[in-house]
Amino acid sequence: MIVSVAVLAVAAWFVTPIVRDLLRSSTTTTITDYEPGGTGEDVTVTIPEGATGGQMGQILKDADVIHTPATFATAFAENERSSRIQPGTYKLRTKMSAAEAVNALLDPVNRADAALTIPEGFHADQVYERVAKQLDIPLDEVKAAGADSEAIGLPGEAKGNPEGWFAAQTYSFAPGTSATEALKQMVARTVTMLEGLKIPKDQWQEALTKASIVEREVPPSYYGEVARVIENRLADTGGPTLGRLQMDSTVLYGLGKRGGVPTRDEVRKDTPYNTYIHAGLPPTPIGAPSKAAIEAVLNPPTGDWIYFVTVDLNSGETLFTGDYEEHKRNIQKLRDWRDANRDQETSGPTDDE
Incomplete structure (x- = not known):
């Protein structure tokens, strides 16, 4: 008994501090919360x-x-x-x-960041202006950043021209974000979108170019039809259009205009983007296309449409046909609408479209 008591006493001498430490440890590691009010900086x-x-x-x-x-x-x-x-x-x-x-x-x-929205159809110059304004960066600095293809991650398919590669989305930029970082994020969003749509890399520029034209020509409800017109006209090398797209949107882009209706003289002015003169696609996209426009280009509906004209510039109603005589009748509908709405007309296609 004497030996047993001695052993227990020794054991207690060692164990008691351990138990005490464990209790102390469990107390100090209990999950706690700061008091309401946020007393810090x-x-x-x-x-x-x-x-x-x-x-x-x-x-x-x-x-x-x-x-x-x-x-x-x-x-x-x-x-x-x-x-x-x-x-x-x-x-x-x-x-x-x-x-x-x-x-x-x-x-x-x-929120401490700057929200920045790039609308569908925006030209690169418009993107630069918005970045400069929203992030309070000199415009020249933004343009210089856009010219540095490697720094903004511009794919080689773009051949050094970022037009159409700044994704039309809403972004949140932290204070102090540089122009290069902002533009880099926009390009990255476009690359992610193209990859998500499983478009072969060697077709990225072509898809963006077609979609940018679709975006600028008609409201979203007609994206598919215009995408089909583009395909039909490109294939119509021996037909009435001789492979020419004949799109006002490309003419305006080549003239440095952001909207409106080109005059007859402007339609005859030779620029690389005048698709009334030059067959095939223009050299680059003409703006930032939406995902919906790109999807329309990838899967246009079946149709023999070669011609189209917007006959109501308020509602955007657009008529499509593969017959030139019917197209002339549709153009007359546009003229009739113009005659009835002279005071409110602001934009629309030319009679030649």
Whole structure:
């Protein structure tokens, strides 16, 4: 008994501190949360596209916005609006409670980035102007960035001309984003889209060129028909169009115009983009096409259409035909519409289209 008591005493002498340390350890590692109010300093954090709640929590933890990712994960799961958190850069406070951090990411007031939208059909020059204005960068600097094909990741298929390669989308750029980085993201979006549509790389430029014309010619409801007209005219090398697209949109682009209707003299002016004069596709795209326009080019509907004319410049109603006599009758409908709407006409095709 004496020996047993001695052994137990010795064991207790060793075990008690261990148990005490374990208890102390379990107490200090218990998940906690910062008190509401965010007592720390302002900090900027960036939530990348596609980030999960867990990834957001780690980003916020690294910036000391929250105490632990686990507390954020709980708050994220409990907030029914958390799935609406958008990628971008946010101005937050350090040492916020997890629930506050979730709500802060949902509040547009805390966005620190610049939203920049590139509409469908925008020319490269228009893209440069918008980047310069929205990101507060000198226009010359933006144009210089666009001329550096390697820096912006422009594929070789573009042959050094970025026209049509700046994807028409809405972007969020963090403060201090350079012109090169902004344009690089736009080109990357286009490449991703082309790859997603499984277009062979050697056909990228052709697809963008055709789609950019479709984009500038008609409303989305007619994308397919115009895509078919393009194919039919390109193949009509021995027919009435002699392989010429005869598109006003390309003529205007060659003249440096962004819209309107070319005059008869302008239609006769020889530029590389005058498809009334030159057969085949123009040298480059004439703007940023939408995904829908590209998809129309990839799968145009069946039809014998060679001619088309928009007969109502308000509604965009457009008539298509493969018969020239019917096309002349359709042109007369356009003339009748013009006569009835002289005061409101702003744009439209020429009678020669």
